[in-house]
Ligand SMILES: [Ca+2]
């Protein structure tokens with residue numbers, strides 16, 4: 001059984017959640033949403049739940065895992081590209097010069113993404129990601145990255161689906177990167193994944209028709225891009241929206257325009273089992289979002305106190 | 314009961330389809346797709362069916378119905394825009410000068426779409442479309458436009474869904490225009506509608522957060538745009554693809570890259586009950602598609618012979 005299936009079979013739908021405010025608010029909301037005739041009832045067609053991914057469904061420290069994928073990919077590709085030894089940002093990566101890579105900022109990252117994510121079909125790219133996922137290890141925990149998902153969130157996804165919520169991922173991460181493993185890991189099919197994307201074209205190569213991934217950014221699914229993408233891809237205002245950073249704030253504000261609805265922030269408070277960070281973090285900064293949550297009385301999921309288990313065993 | 318529900322309840326899943334080649338090929342394909350262990354078996358997660366809309370699920374003569382909506386909308390808005398009396402393309406529309414409108418080509422149409430489709434939220438736009446749909450009549454049949462859908466295709470949608478195919482609309486028509494009525498008419502929810510779109514932004518107006526539709530084309534979901542959009546929105550190669558024009562040819566070719574799969578063309582052969590047109594038609598031209606269908610032995614749905622009923626009664 002996968003951790004997701006295991007969770008679905010349990011009698012308590014949220015066994016990794018401690019008794020407390022977050023768990024109560026979630027369960028009360030879902031019970032009301034499914035109680036026909038009640039004030040909190042939500043018709044099935046409006047039971048749309050959108051989840052951020054990095055820092056919400058899986059960890060994001062020390063850096064976004066997709067960046068680690070791209071770095072590993074450059075190292076794998078390097079033997080065919082001797083020129084990379086002196087060319088940035090490849091030189092920095094090949095020499096593990098992370099400070100220099102950081103100094104190259106978004107331009108360096110963009111070059112890196114284009115080199116490692118474009119030039120092939122989505123199917124070929126997904127296969128590359130899946131192979132990486134099967135061997136790569138988190139630099140601090142040594143775990144496979146698909147074991148760095150949050151067990152309580154797997155349970156929440158299942159619990160919502162059992163109550164006829166349709167679960168979508170709305171991530172700043174790459175669309176096809178996510179699709180490579182989201183179906184197996186989260187039971188979220190590709191047509192329920194919304195993410196950042198590069199351009200593609202439909203071409204015929206060697207007599208074979210295919211979608212080809214191009215080295216050009218199409219859409220960044222972050223900040224105001226999230227509600228825009230939710231409208232475009234889903235076409236409904238989510239009645240549940242879950243995030244962990246300021247990048248999710250527009251998505252939560254958009255969700256809050258519909259009533260009843262539930263907005264949740266995962267608050268990284270657990271320096272022992274995970275990482276503790278919020279207002280000052282480079283990755284997953286939660287600053288304006290914390291202020292807004294306080295004003296609007298949104299629920300914070302306090303990782304240290306609300307979860308009795310963080311990762312699947 | 315809606316026509317869609319009525320069809321679902323019938324013992325014969327395709328009562329409006331005459332015995333014959335098209336019906337047999339469809340039913341054989343679906344039976345094979347759902348026969349585990351057989352050579353035609355398709356796992357549930359790959360049962361993705363994509364349907365063009367204009368000319369495939371509903372009629373498209375004398376012109377695309379969305380154009381008639383835009384024309385009606387200009388007439389409704391005209392009292393607030395006295396300047397339109399002398400400004401093209403509005404003048405042509407207000408004077409029913411369709412020849413002149415036609416001469417203004419895509420530029421005139423684009424202006425028309427921007428004026429009538431932008432400047433409001435998706436919810437407001439959908440309400441406008443729904444109100445139009447409830448009163449507007451087809452210029453030749455006098456029927457409401459949502460009764461100009463093809464009964465055999467409603468049955469096919471239901472039949473596929475009953476066999477665990479997920480049905481998507483992939484249309485050159487406008488995304489929100491379609492979403493306004495696709496859920497009621499076709500039982501296709503908004504997140505399974507792919508279409509052409511205009512840009513949007515997430516804004517705060519009068520203290521209220523909203524998605525706002527902007528007067529700028531974002532994406533044309535036609536020709537090579539269809540496989541590109543299928544990859545982006547659905548993320549799976551469709552195992553059934555149904556269209557009626559050359560604009561659908563890339564979608565059908567894309568579908569054919571996956572095996573087993575089924576490609577279908579609706580061939581408008583019925584000048585009595587509907588319209589007869591193909592290679593020379595301005596709307597819904599089917600020329601290169603007919604040649605490709607012959608070479609690849611794709612199934613043509615011969616409207617005159619394969620359907621015993623065209624529209625819901
Ligand atoms: Ca995040």
Ligand SMILES: [Ca+2]
Pocket residue numbers: 365366367368369556557558560597
């Ligand atoms: Ca068409």
